[in-house]
Amino acid sequence: MKKSGNFVWLAMAAGMFVVLSAPVSGYAAQAAQTGETLYKNNCSMCHGDSMEGNPPAIPSLVGVTQRLSSQQITDRVHHGGGAMPAFTQLTDAQIAEIQRYLASSAPPSAPAAPAAPAAPPASPAPSTDSAALVQAGSSLFQQNCSFCHGRDAGGGETGPDLTRSKLVASDSGGDKISQVVRNGRPDKGMPSFNFSDQDLAGLVAFIHSQAAKASAQQGSRRGVDVSDLQTGNVEAGKAYFNGAGKCSTCHSPTGDLAGVASRYEGLHLEEQMLYPHDAKSKVTVTLPSGQTVTGTLAYLDEFTVGLRDSTGTYRSWSIPTVKYSVDAPVEAHADQLSKYTDDDIHNLMAYLQTLR
Template identity: 65%
Template sequence: MTVGSQGPLPVHEVFTPAAIESGGTLFLQNCAFCHGKDAGGGETGPDLTRSKLVRTDSKGELIGEVVKNGRLEKGMPRFNLPEGDVTSLVAFVHSQQDKALSQTGVRKGVDDSDLQTGDVNAGKAYFNGPGTCAKCHSATGDLAGVAARFQGLKLEEQMLYPRDAKSKVTVTTGDGKVLSGKLEYLDEFTVALVDADGIYHSWPVVQVRHKVDAPAKAHVELFDKYTDADIHNLMAYLQTLR
């Protein structure tokens, strides 16, 4: 069944762009792994843009219920999120469905076979150029062998939203020295990093200033810029990094 083939759209409330945007970030963190980055379905979760439940939800009364209670026996976990976050997620899911419905027939998303359709050279050019990937990555450095570490959709997921990525932290010490590296440890008392030479440094939080930079954030921001073609080309290129 295709949803939305009849009847006026949307049937739901109007959501603010801010709610949709923050919902998108939350969706990436919590839901994209199963439902796909655009809610179009993933390895284990159904396509929410075609969901009848989403279609008939007005302002979260149905979606929110599923998110809060889960369907544990069917593989949908339960989320204990603040009410405001649930509202944002609802806004995002609706916006994705609207988008999908308004471009009927154009299905965003990837199948394993899609991963082979990109153009390696175009991917490389995007990586070094407009994608700005080369600002933080090197094909012969940190990303060397990435295609051996992750395959297929896992590689794509890792590219779109790196899991377990270490945050970066910059610490300014009392005497004005600035150090940065991978955040190793942070609680209310201690901040610790490992610098580019692999050396571990730690300080009492009260004695330094520190600024944490979550790497996934850069990826989330890039996310909106990729077209499907960019993703396919990047994937083709990354798959050459073995």
């Protein structure tokens, strides 16, 4: 959503006027006002004027102070995470003011489910009705979890598929899920959340309902987990790397591949290993004058050859008018495809995964 600068300024001015004219006195009013201004200047462009976010891409901040500790919020603002940039320029005091503003928005109880037609209204009292529980959990999940775990709990860019999680499968009435949600998994990038028991029950119900739905009906393509790709033998992979695979002709575990397993993992690493689609080729074009031009191959069909030279300039020629030669080391990857056994691939993966 795009807004004109004028509109934002007017909205801010209106907001300030309301705050200033409200019957609140002293420091609290000023702080809230400053927190609101800071929020509008730093946070609202993504999280929205009403903190509603845009799940699953951008989480809602409604009630966030009930779910995350003050320290967690401060850390997240300072260091960023996921798609969120780090706001290093904000001082701890300023972040505290933003938090006060966020807290002023916190709802007294679990946020109501989005108004879906025919959906029962979320009950403010602890509910035992499972459909209502799932519905409330769904709303909470969209706001807090879908950013990483996907809107349907089927996994996202940074969070695993919960519908196929062993932990979810072994969870009974929230005994395992609640622990992970409350304590987080700091080593894997999952924050801890301070949900109420009622909220947690809703989340647990929603996750289980998604898992049941997935096992019953989901016919779409499934995924590959890092743990699936651990069947190879490191020593055999190393021998293949240096021997039959001829990988060492171009690559070195201490050179270009140093730390490769930290840059890529799982399926992504395997795909890069089999054929790195972003690899660049060099091309040398010889003009009728005898002059040669060298650069990165940018285009090639039967009729035209194009390159980017060292200054980044694109140049192209009609093929009948020039001679050209392409140096494409990546073609060795294509040639290898007909030579691999599946064991070779698994062993090579095992070896590459040691290069952290």
